[in-house]
Amino acid sequence: MHTVAILALDDVVPFDLAAPMQVFDWTRLPDGRSPYRVRLCAESPEVRTDGLVLRVDRGLDALEDADTIIVPGRSEENGPPSDGVLAALRQAAAAGTRIASVCVGAFVLAEAGLLDGLRATTHWMAAAELARRHPRIEVQPDVLYVDNGQILTSAGAAAGLDMCLHMIRRDLGSAVAAHAARMCVVPLEREGGQAQFIVHEHPPVPRGSDLEPVLEWIEDHLADEVTLGAMAARSGMSERTFSRRFREQTGTTPLQWLLRARVRRAQYLLENSDHTVERIAQQAGFGSPTAFRERFRRVVGTTPYAYRSAFHGKPAAPANRA
Incomplete structure (x- = not known):
């Protein structure tokens, strides 16, 4: 039997904690047996969360013989773990245990150094902060979850459920994972694959940054051809210096920032x-409708037509299908 240890820290997010416990606990093999043993563990016998106090009867030693460890999100008001x-x-x-985080639980894995040199995700609102604090992590704010093999991270709480179903499918196959999804009344795979729907905010940049003028210029010229050379010249830097400083301050490259800014503009217009x-x-x-469809789907995880159908105030015309 595969042991799943859910690590509860003070101010743990209740849904982040409950969702993985439920999905693994409800998983059944075709003969009705439960393939997972779920354990809730913590550093101390009592864990505070959103006005509640959880009694936990297993300590950190429960992590020693776990096959999978799940770290839910938590408020950072208490400081680092x-x-x-x-x-x-x-x-x-180091022992090879599979470790996964839900939402801002990625910060705990980052503090432990487990995400250095890896791709990772977290809630989109916290992605820029994760990239700022831990520059050795390749933060991907526009996916539901990232599977590096041994280490996995997920975006928001619902994405944590997607990640858990993905792990069940890896362990036991699609049929068992599909049954677990039905028990939780969620789809095995959400339309949009592994992408979050990005909200209408400018890609993150620290307040007072010396990049703000060039970013405002980019926003004003999204319909034009904007090259790395043009961005660097606008900032008065060489391309190499501009790219390095840009990544340090935003956690992404200039061309990735430009792509996401264009996607945000497209999302606004579709809605x-x-x-x-x-x-x-x-x-x-985007230059051409073909390039637009391909890049929009790559970033958002669904087609422009499907996105408009889901978020537009009225049905889209069939002629606009992408």
């Missing part, structure tokens, strides 16, 4: 206008 928690996670990782996909491709600077 203790040295004991970080040491237990490092020891488990708030009746413009054709062809016109939106031009307004957002």
